[in-house]
Amino acid sequence: MMRRHWLLVGACGWVLLILMFVSKFINFSFRIPSDYAERREMFVWTFPSVTTKHTSVQWPDKGASQPYILSSVSPSVVEPIDWQSMNEKRLELLSTVCRNASMWNLTHTTVDKFVLDRIFVCDKHKILFCQTPKVGNTQWKKVLIVLNGVFSKVEAIPENLVHDHERNGLPRLSSMTDTEIRQRLNSYFKFFIVRDPFERLISAFKDKFVKNPRFEPWYKHDIAPAIIRKYRRSHHDDNESVGLQFEDFVRYLGDKSGRQRLDRQFGDHIIHWLTYAELCAPCDISYNVVGHHETLERDAPYILKAAGIADLVSYPNIPPGITRYNRTKVERYFTGISQRDVRRLYASYQGDFNLFDYQTPAFLLD
Numbered sequence: 001m002m003r004r005h006w007l008l009v010g011a012c013g014w015v016l017l018i019l020m021f022v023s024k025f026i027n028f029s030f031r032i033p034s035d036y037a038e039r040r041e042m043f044v045w046t047f048p049s050v051t052t053k054h055t056s057v058q059w060p061d062k063g064a065s066q067p068y069i070l071s072s073v074s075p076s077v078v079e080p081i082d083w084q085s086m087n088e089k090r091l092e093l094l095s096t097v098c099r100n101a102s103m104w105n106l107t108h109t110t111v112d113k114f115v116l117d118r119i120f121v122c123d124k125h126k127i128l129f130c131q132t133p134k135v136g137n138t139q140w141k142k143v144l145i146v147l148n149g150v151f152s153k154v155e156a157i158p159e160n161l162v163h164d165h166e167r168n169g170l171p172r173l174s175s176m177t178d179t180e181i182r183q184r185l186n187s188y189f190k191f192f193i194v195r196d197p198f199e200r201l202i203s204a205f206k207d208k209f210v211k212n213p214r215f216e217p218w219y220k221h222d223i224a225p226a227i228i229r230k231y232r233r234s235h236h237d238d239n240e241s242v243g244l245q246f247e248d249f250v251r252y253l254g255d256k257s258g259r260q261r262l263d264r265q266f267g268d269h270i271i272h273w274l275t276y277a278e279l280c281a282p283c284d285i286s287y288n289v290v291g292h293h294e295t296l297e298r299d300a301p302y303i304l305k306a307a308g309i310a311d312l313v314s315y316p317n318i319p320p321g322i323t324r325y326n327r328t329k330v331e332r333y334f335t336g337i338s339q340r341d342v343r344r345l346y347a348s349y350q351g352d353f354n355l356f357d358y359q360t361p362a363f364l365l366d
Helices: 002-041 083-098 101-107 113-117 137-147 178-187 197-211 217-231 246-254 260-273 276-280 293-306 327-334 339-355
Strands: 119-122 127-130 189-194 289-292
Touching: 083 101, 083 289, 083 293, 083 339, 101 339, 113 119, 113 276, 119 137, 127 137, 189 276, 189 293, 197 217, 197 246, 197 260, 197 327, 197 339, 217 246, 217 260, 246 327, 246 339, 276 339, 289 293
Parallel strands: 127 189, 189 289
Antiparallel strands: 119 127
């Protein structure tokens, strides 16, 4: 009887130990997500004053800064990054390449009406934004529209209004007097966004000649046939109904001297594949920040903070992975294109590769 009693006590003890162990495991497994979320919400950025070689930027005082939540832009951003140093390195490289005499023709341009047309103004918050197509510019325009007071939040802005420059409340720098232009270039916060040059060209090709979502018929009916007639090597089909192929597009872009007449004919429609140097004159205008499309999840809140507007507006949510560089896609588009044509294309865009620290696509050139 006594032996049976102790066996029962022992069994109860084992059951109790097992329950305690299971309970501990369950609590641990459910605590992980909340701990991760807590770390994400407590992530803080602070920026002391800094002067870059390009221009002076007044960052928010360290003592006055408030916790800055990144989850609205990207829940994956949890590691603290010294973006002040990153921006300084980007501007230092830009300045170094701009001084390289052998690259001068690829990096410098005249700050004329064409360039000033690309720069949008927010006088209320003293911001200038240079538009570089196919790098998420629509969203930055929405941010500026909200800041200018036309709409209260980015979600309320109709898509068809964003690019309607007669109605969206975004003045261009070119619309101002010479004195007003100089004053703003010398004192406003200035930024623009860049992207791997070849991937940007693929995006422009898809948008304008394959998808053409904004119902812009001139790309299909005017620009594509003109490029095909001049640059398609095989005319055994000899019909333009096949549509512009990426190979035709590459050959046109790599012809630095021969494409000038076509570009004049195309007018401002070519902005989607012009170099960053031609669009924003980064060697001739002192920008405060150069953002990268590949790190936009982190750069977007950084830019808002640096411009002093983080508490007024947020950058629209970025779908996960959409800004990541896709080498597989680049290789697929360039399959079958001759190395001669790829090298000519690279020569045309080498300035953009060097100015913004994009790796030479050796996997396409060798």
